[in-house]
Amino acid sequence: MGDLVFASKLVKSFKNTVALGGITMSAGRGMNIVVGPNGAGKSTLLRCIGGLYRPDSGSVRVLGMDPYIEDDARRRVSLLSDNYALYDRLSVMDNLRFFGRLYGIGDSEIRKRSKTLLEKLGAYEYSERKAAELSRGTKQKVAICRALINNPDIILLDEPTAFLDAVSAEKVHLMLEGFAKEGRSVIYATQRLNEATRFDAALFVIKNGRLSNQIRTEDLYDETLKGSMVNIRTANRVDARIAKKTPHFDSANGRTIKLRVDGYRDINDAVSYLIGEGTYVVSIDYTEPVIEGMLGG
Ligand code: ADP
Numbered sequence: 001m002g003d004l005v006f007a008s009k010l011v012k013s014f015k016n017t018v019a020l021g022g023i024t025m026s027a028g029r030g031m032n033i034v035v036g037p038n039g040a041g042k043s044t045l046l047r048c049i050g051g052l053y054r055p056d057s058g059s060v061r062v063l064g065m066d067p068y069i070e071d072d073a074r075r076r077v078s079l080l081s082d083n084y085a086l087y088d089r090l091s092v093m094d095n096l097r098f099f100g101r102l103y104g105i106g107d108s109e110i111r112k113r114s115k116t117l118l119e120k121l122g123a124y125e126y127s128e129r130k131a132a133e134l135s136r137g138t139k140q141k142v143a144i145c146r147a148l149i150n151n152p153d154i155i156l157l158d159e160p161t162a163f164l165d166a167v168s169a170e171k172v173h174l175m176l177e178g179f180a181k182e183g184r185s186v187i188y189a190t191q192r193l194n195e196a197t198r199f200d201a202a203l204f205v206i207k208n209g210r211l212s213n214q215i216r217t218e219d220l221y222d223e224t225l226k227g228s229m230v231n232i233r234t235a236n237r238v239d240a241r242i243a244k245k246t247p248h249f250d251s252a253n254g255r256t257i258k259l260r261v262d263g264y265r266d267i268n269d270a271v272s273y274l275i276g277e278g279t280y281v282v283s284i285d286y287t288e289p290v291i292e293g294m295l296g297g
Contacts, residue, residue, distance in 0.1 A: 003028050004154055004185040005049055009058035012044050019044040021209035022058065027187055031180045031201035034189040035220075041209040042189035043082065046156045049187065050079030062154060075103065078152040080160055084143035088132035092118070092142050095131055096149055103150040110149065117145035120175045122168065136163040144172060154185045161195065173198060193224055222263040228286055230259045230267055235280035242277050246270050 003026035010023040019041045034042050047053040048060055051067030051074050060066065065073035086095050093114060100110035118124040121141040126134060134142065140163045147155060157176070161169035177199065180186045190196055196203060197217050205212040205220065215223075232246075234255045243252040247269040248259040259270050271281055 004063060005032075005187065006061045007045075007049065007058065008060075010045070010048055010055050010060065011057045012048060012053060012055050018209050020048070020055070023206075023209070023211050024058075025204055025211055027185055027202065027204075029180070029183045029185050031177065031199045032185065032187045032204065033196045033199060033201045034187060034204045034206055035191065035193070035196035036206035037191055040191075040206045042191070042206055043158050044209075045206065046079060046158050046187065046189055047081065049154075050074075050077055050081075050156050052079060052081075075150065076152055077154045077156065078147040078150060079156045079158075080143055080147040081158050082162075084139050084146075086131040086139060086142060086146070089130060091128050091130055092123070092134070093127045095142065096146060099146045100149045105150065113149055113151070114145060117148055117175075118142070121145065121171050137165065137168060140164060141168065141172075144175075148179070152184070154187070155179065156187045156189075158189045159191070160188070161190075169195075193220070197221065218264070222265075225264060225266075225286070226262050228261055230261050230270075230284060230286045232257045232259065232270060232274065232281060233283045233285070234274070235282050236278075238274070238277070238279050242274075242279075246273055 005027040007023055007025050010020050012020040023045060034045060036042055044053065048055050049062060049067065054068045062073045062077055067073040067077060087098065090098065096114040097107060097110050100113070115124060118127060121144065123138055123141040123145070126138055131139060131142065140160065144160055147157070161172050164172065176186050176188065197220065203215055203217060203220060205215050229250065234257070237255060238252070238257065240252065243249065243257050246257055246259065248261050248266045250258040250260045252258065259266070261267055267284060271284065274281055
């Protein structure tokens with residue numbers, strides 16, 4: 001089988017806003033990341049692929065079917081949107097049972113799957129809690145489990161880790177990677193560069209409702225690091241004369257050397273120089289590059 005998801009010249013507008021301005025993309029098995037700033041069109045794209053929105057023009061094919069029209073496509077695709085769609089008054093397990101039954105899955109199978117999924121995300125202990133009583137992060141975990149309960153071939157996730165701490169987010173990442181390795185297609189929308197570059201994935205950069213050409217992770221870093229400030233922290237104090245000669249030096253303060261860089265290569269140059277001068281580098285921090293700057297405005 002070729003591409004699991006194929007979109008052609010997809011256009012979707014809301015009144016005067018063009019959310020998608022003609023997107024053509026194909027996504028296969030494995031991880032696919034859609035990255036772009038707020039308002040870029042990520043949610044709208046996922047909703048069109050998930051069959052929730054009918055595009056104004058253009059077409060979407062999921063497993064060869066039109067997801068807006070064909071139920072069978074929708075059965076094999078799951079969408080986790082920013083609306084978690086859980087019933088507040090039902091327990092976590094009852095929520096999962098409810099959604100599982102909609103797919104015609106038997107209760108014992110639902111229970112088995114729910115347990116496995118919740119355990120993977122460290123949320124099994126909340127099984128009998130009402131959804132209303134859960135923290136936002138735990139709700140998000142349960143919603144992810146709900147989206148996976150039907151064992152979909154294609155899973156679409158819109159900022160699935162927005163409310164999770166780093167450890168929980170990593171659990172989600174690992175679970176989805178496992179899913180992708182099984183030959184399914186994961187389409188994951190994020191506005192966070194660190195998250196986008198976390199995966200070995202096909203990257204789709206979206207801005208103003210349009211996709212850039214498919215780009216590699218290195219290119220994305222090069223684009224977004226342009227003009228960034230980077231702090232290199234050292235274990236030993238660096239002599240001011242040595243510090244000043246660091247490539248791309250901006251300023252120094254105690255054990256921190258500040259650089260202004262235009263890409264990851266500049267960071268490498270600076271670190272190589274400092275190590276050559278007998279400096280112990282302990283960390284490199286950058287303010288996460290502003291994704292708004294992608295694709296040149
Ligand atoms: P993202 O998910 O990348 O933040 P969205 O797909 O949510 O972007 O939105 C793309 C554009 O479409 C934005 O300008 C947004 O305001 C607009 N938009 C999205 N959904 C609606 C809607 N239901 N009604 C009106 N405007 C919308």
